[in-house]
Amino acid sequence: MSGGAKLPTVRKLASEASVSATTIMSMYARLSEHGYTTGEAGRGTFVNTPANERSAALQGPGRRGDSAHRRSHPWRRRALAESEARLRDRFPQAVDLMRGSPAARLLPLDIVRRSWGAAAKGYRTQDLEYPLSLAIDPTLADLVGERFAADGIASDREALVAVNSAQQCITLVAQVLVRSGEIVEGVAVERPLVAIEEPGYQTAMDTIERAGCNLHGLAVDERGVTPDALRAAVAAGVRLVVFTPRALSPTGATWSAERRAELSNILADARDVWVLEDDYFAELAEARPGSISGDSRLRDRVVHVRSFSKSIGPDLRTAVAYVGAAVRGAFLEERSYADGWTSVFAQRTLAAILADAKLPATLQVAADQYRGNRAAAIERMAAQVGTSSLATEGTEGLHLWVKLPAGARSDAVVEASAKRGVLVADGEPFFLVPGRRNFIRVNVGAAEPSRLGEISDAILRAIDESMGRGNLLFSP
Numbered sequence: 001m002s003g004g005a006k007l008p009t010v011r012k013l014a015s016e017a018s019v020s021a022t023t024i025m026s027m028y029a030r031l032s033e034h035g036y037t038t039g040e041a042g043r044g045t046f047v048n049t050p051a052n053e054r055s056a057a058l059q060g061p062g063r064r065g066d067s068a069h070r071r072s073h074p075w076r077r078r079a080l081a082e083s084e085a086r087l088r089d090r091f092p093q094a095v096d097l098m099r100g101s102p103a104a105r106l107l108p109l110d111i112v113r114r115s116w117g118a119a120a121k122g123y124r125t126q127d128l129e130y131p132l133s134l135a136i137d138p139t140l141a142d143l144v145g146e147r148f149a150a151d152g153i154a155s156d157r158e159a160l161v162a163v164n165s166a167q168q169c170i171t172l173v174a175q176v177l178v179r180s181g182e183i184v185e186g187v188a189v190e191r192p193l194v195a196i197e198e199p200g201y202q203t204a205m206d207t208i209e210r211a212g213c214n215l216h217g218l219a220v221d222e223r224g225v226t227p228d229a230l231r232a233a234v235a236a237g238v239r240l241v242v243f244t245p246r247a248l249s250p251t252g253a254t255w256s257a258e259r260r261a262e263l264s265n266i267l268a269d270a271r272d273v274w275v276l277e278d279d280y281f282a283e284l285a286e287a288r289p290g291s292i293s294g295d296s297r298l299r300d301r302v303v304h305v306r307s308f309s310k311s312i313g314p315d316l317r318t319a320v321a322y323v324g325a326a327v328r329g330a331f332l333e334e335r336s337y338a339d340g341w342t343s344v345f346a347q348r349t350l351a352a353i354l355a356d357a358k359l360p361a362t363l364q365v366a367a368d369q370y371r372g373n374r375a376a377a378i379e380r381m382a383a384q385v386g387t388s389s390l391a392t393e394g395t396e397g398l399h400l401w402v403k404l405p406a407g408a409r410s411d412a413v414v415e416a417s418a419k420r421g422v423l424v425a426d427g428e429p430f431f432l433v434p435g436r437r438n439f440i441r442v443n444v445g446a447a448e449p450s451r452l453g454e455i456s457d458a459i460l461r462a463i464d465e466s467m468g469r470g471n472l473l474f475s476p
Contacts, residue, residue, distance in 0.1 A: 007037065007045040010082055028075070074206030076429035083426060087418045094418055095455065097443040098425045100249055100398060102310045106366035111359055112313065115352035119345055127344060134332075134340065136162045136320065137347035143354040144306065144320045151282070152294035153304055155322045161332070162342040164317045166278050169305040170204050170242070172338065173276050174211035176330045177240055195233035196242040197225055199401070199430040199439070201249050204242060204278065213240075217432045223259040224248060230263055234270045241273060245289055247281035247397030250430050250441040252374065254396045255289035268297040274327060277304040283311035284367040285396050293322060300326040310398070311363055312353055318346045370398055370445040373452060377444040380456040398445030401427070402459070408467050409437045416462035422455050 001007075007028070008016070014024045028045055031037040037045050084098045141157045148155050163169045177192045191214045196205060198217030205215060216238050219229040225243060233241065243263070246254045255263075267273055275292050283306075293302035307319035323331050335341075353359060377400050404413060410426045417424050417440075427439025440459075447455055 001047045005047045007047070011086065074210050075434070076202035077206050079429045080202065080425055083414070084423065087423050091418045091421070091423070094421045094423050095447065095451070096423045097446055097455070098423045100443060101314070101446060102398065103366070103369070103446045106369060107313045108353070108359060108362045111353055111356045111362060115356060116349050118352045119348040122348070123345060131341060131344055136160050137344060137351060140320065140347045140351040143351055147282070147306070148304070148322060151288060152290040153322055154294070159322050159324070159328070161321045161323050161335070162347050163305065163319050163321055163335070164339070164342050165309070166280055166305045166307040166319055167203060167207055168338070169303065169319065169321050170207050170276065170278065171211060172331055172334045173240065173274070173303055173327070174208045174213055176327065176334050177274070178212040179334070180330070192239040193237055194240045194242060195230070195238040197244060197248055198432055199250055199427065201244060201278070202429045205432065208242070215432050220248065220251060220253050222253055224253045224255045225263060227262045227266060230266050234266065234273060238273060240276060241267065242276045242278065243292070245277055245279050245291065246285040246287055249397065250399045250427070251401040252395065252397040252399060254285065254287045257289050260289045260292065264292050264295045264298060267292065268295070273301070275302045277302065279304060280307045281310055281397055282306050283308060283363055284370060286367065286371065287396060293324065300324040303327055303331070308350065311366070316346065316350060318342055318350045369449065371395060373444045373447060373449060374400060376449070376452050377442070377456050380453060381460060398443050400442045400444045402440050402442060404438045404440065404463060405467070408463050410440050411437060412466035413440055413462050416465040417459050420458040420462055422458045424459060
């Protein structure tokens, strides 16, 4: 194809070639990785011409070490979304355990309604205007501050910032990092290197790459990032490290206090490295490992964001971040050029929710069910295939991360499982580079407890079917 030619859409080519959309996404990603194509938001993917190959090269210098990864555009979240859309269309009755959504039945709807009404009653005409101050709502600051203090995060109101989501916070930090780099003729000479868990949260990977950074993968075990992996990242020259202290998606890995201290000690001497903690599962987690911001040597360069999407509801669109002094000024300036502020009404609603006397018991019910679902699914599947097929023994979070037996491919398992009525996520998009086809992610937290047995059995049968070997794994 000649330079400037537009490639077919992922869905169209997948249909014509009779392969999965994820396979086509991987192929397109590799073409982009090698500079053969360029993706343009809203327009499509185009073949590069010699004239724009230099621009593509300028987007991605500064790659350091074997673990570093550069890409001209994100691909992971789109791959999952297109796969889900296609499978839901083909199998509308299947239970959807692909996405990372909480179980709707466990969200505190009555408390949200009551709190929304309370916030509305106190709302005045002037509250609909542009706010006189962009500071966080004081009541919300006090309530979240108490929660932060319980995790060792000492914060005053000045250090707390209301944002619309953890993703927005990640975006802002990455953009600040990019803007702090050297710029020549409007082009970043070196894309900042950001370390992130691998496997890890695919949207964070995409968000950071889209902001203009390169990624460096951090190996994880059941306690999160390993100390050796962090040392290697620091040696590679990373500027930012992104951690998930609890319930890492997709594995469920959760820090211990000892692991957090090890990571803090490594970072204490890396004075130019910022830290971002995405503590999205804090309200539902049993573990209390603390925060790196609790270390006085590091707290000025730590951003700790706590969202409430899993505990209260994604549509609330309100999160709170502790922003260390070394990052705060640039962070707030970047925010001022984004959307400016988080709705005061939304902040007051969240404050009323957090102050509701019935919230702790409601969250405990949800936490117990998520933990119980995960444990029950692990027990059911381990009884059939052995614990070696489960990549982690972590007990937090919504997801089960399943390592497939040798010879099984994740894309084939996803298809076979959908035919059996269960939609699961291909594990490939949770890695930096396409090609890892030996994992699937299952949102067992969203499943009805009474259906966990049949769901687990369907997945095991799908693994067998994908390998073309009958019921060797599954023994009813």
